[in-house]
Amino acid sequence: MEFLKPLQTDLAVEARENIVEQTSAPISGLHVENDENDEDVTITRVTIDSDQAQQMVGKPKGIYVTVEAPGLRYKNTPLSAKVMNYVAQELAKLLHVSSDATILIVGLGNWNVTPDALGPRTIDKIVVTRHLDDLLSPELKGGVRRVCALAPGVLGLTGMETAEIIKGVVAEVKPQTVIAIDALAAASSSRVVTTIQLSTTGIHPGSGVGNKRFGLTEDSLGVPVIAIGVPTVVHASTIAMDTIHILQEHAAFARYFKSLETLSDQDQQKVIRQVLPDILGDMMVTPKEVDRMIDDIAVVVAGGINQALHPNIDYENIHMYLH
Template sequence: MDTEQSFNTDLAIEAVEVKELLEATPRDEMSGVETTTSEEEGVTISRVSIKTPAAEKAMNKAMGNYVNIEAAGLRDKDTELQDRVTEIVARELKELAGFNDQMELLVVGLGNWNVTPDSIGPKVVEDLVITRHLLQLVPDRLGPGFRSMAGMAPGVMGITGMETAEIIKGVVEQLKPSMILAIDALSARNLDRLNTTVQIADNGISPGSGVGNKRMGINEQTMGVPVIAMGVPTVVDAVTIVSDVLSKFDGSSNNQQNQNTDYNKFRLINETLSPYGGASNKLMVTPKEVDSFADDISEVLAGSINAAVHPRVSEEGSHKYL
């Protein structure tokens, strides 16, 4: 069975989990994938490193390093947990990106601000401590402890009529940043990870890939500067949900012996749901509380970015600037 067809996820840790479940990936391909997991006071931190072209193909994920920070309690409006996750995300982002005082950072909030599950990127940009213009015009008034950060929310092709990556590239050519931080809503395979997991990656992002609407990549190859990607899953493919439920109901398992059965089941479900989306325009599911979730997780992301980029925000606390 083509595993790329059997599940849809932007999360590297889920790609690893599915490959291990299928028990169908050759050892030489999996040898190029390294994973570690740790726990910190109710927060699970998973690190996935994809090191070889064979592993990249097997995982259907670009080579690079991925960090997943997961806390189920984020759905419960636990402010102490939100603060703890903000600190952990800031620490992991700082470590992966290697921010310094000489950098010129451009933060790009990807997504459609008119569609709540896809509005994470623009919402985060609204809460950032943007400083590029102040450092250029009134640096003395800003004070120490702040680095150069610009932000933009370029929208989506359906609004602008332009490829998002082309808009960003035009801005990059004018601003000449030393690094891009791209933020986007993601898709997950597991419902438990919706609005509870933050993924950070050092290899850029392909907007819309998780919902079958892959656009031009935003990465170092296309932009000419390093691109760090951050995102939170807000949707799950309906076909995946139904397939998982049926597998549990009839007692089947996704191993090598049952791959043909699982593939036929997946294809039948996909055909049944085709009037509502189909293979080229997938039917995605999101929780009814998505408005509240989007606001809460956007604050966590914005707070972590502010703290990771600006030493003064880190010292004084990110909530002072939200």
């Protein structure tokens, strides 16, 4: 059976959903675990550990965890705190480093372009401690890892590939793990700035929007790379698909889309992909409130990282402890 590739997406959960829609047969080496104990937050863990699953899903072997909370689209401080805790818990499970390990956190993206600024804005909120070894109080040592952070910019701003910059820093700092933060592309508009993905496979900056750069992976950097990303854009064809589905379900308009009822989602995707390029090309779409949403989600991502890396610190009072 020939599988239709999913709409451009960096989310493994969406790539897996696309395959499931096309076949009910189990896929060897593809394991999914859902945690829906919280009515506000859904956690999905996708593990890819076979060549077959890797080829069918279109994602490298590894573990992918998504934390989804539709309410993040709105200003909701209690929910943000809850998601922050979930991110910290899931990140702690993926980290395999000692309590005195050095961690390099990299915020990828262009700080001048809001939908691509998640990485740099998150870095602004990371608690860096590598320079404080001799200043931390005895009760904090052992529960505070040596953390350093960098927002290297993008090729168009620096004239250097991001991977080149990070390779040089890794060679000098010698971290045990790199955590790379980046904005992603989704295949579902409902997941824009409401979903956080953590993975053990590293990251390929710009891949979700068709602008592939050199990857930041364990193979390229020589140390494990954990990627944390949030979808901030969707492809224009996704908006078209969502619109068609809504109109098909709306009684007043359903009769106009009667002919499309016989087409599967995959066939509808093919039609849209054939029609849109001449009109919209590779246009990417982002919410009009993206500036506020990026700031809010950056706080959540940074808070989750801080809690996972510094488990013995009361996050609410962390600045008091370190100054």
